Amino acid sequence: MSTVGWMIVFCEIAFWIVIILGLVARYIFKLKRLGMFFLALTPLIDLILLITAGIDLYRGAVASTAHGIAAVYIGVSIAFGKSMIEWADQRFQYYVTKQGEKPKKRYGIDYAKHYIRGWVKHLIAYLIGAGLLVGLIFWIDTPSKTEAFNGIIQIWSIVLVVDLLIAISNFIWPTKEKAPSA
Incomplete structure (x- = not known):
């Protein structure tokens, strides 16, 4: 694996480590400022x-798939970072500290609206990540060195469209809450 590939692995692990450290500092040790410091480190990892x-x-x-995934990772981290931290925060509060509200399961139109908001974040991640890739393609200005980027943009474009179709389908066929078992 290339240096960039290993760095992606390192950054993903570091992302979750600083979130866990932030939550532990905030809720277990009641050190809110230290917790916020750790949570604020997440953009530094992207940098x-x-x-x-x-x-x-x-x-x-030569631009590799790992370089392209780095751009995808940065776009996703920027677009979803805050909501991922909020997701982890809510579950940590409820399941670890036994405080806060139980995370609710969404159904029907509520789920569809939640999913479409997630798709909008996906679109923002795509615009950031694909924008970085296109910028790198122009910066490097050697098509033979950036072929991997074009493939990543094409695949991500397909994934984005499929995700939109799923989001729309949630409005057409809303999920229903399962009946409690006897």
Whole structure:
């Protein structure tokens, strides 16, 4: 695996470690400012990944799938980062500290609206990630060195459209709450 590939793995692990450290500091040790400090580190992790991928490409590396996934990771992290932290925060409060409300399961139109908001975040992640990839394609300006980026943009475009179709289908065929078992 390339340096960038390992850095993606490192950043994903580091992302969840700082979130867990932030939640533990905030709720277990009641150190709200330290908890906020750890949670605020998540954008720094994205910056480290961006710099690593940029330096690798600047030094003449052929753009690989790992470089492209780095751009996808950054887009997803920026678009979904806050909601992922809120998701983890709510579950940590309820399941670990036994405080807060139980995370509710969504059904019907409520679920459809929630899903479409998630799709909008997916679109934002796509615009950021694909924008980074297109920018890199123009910056490198050597099509043979950036072929992997075009493939990633094409696949992600298909995934985005499929996700939109799923979002729309939730309005047409809303999910129903399962009947309690006897």
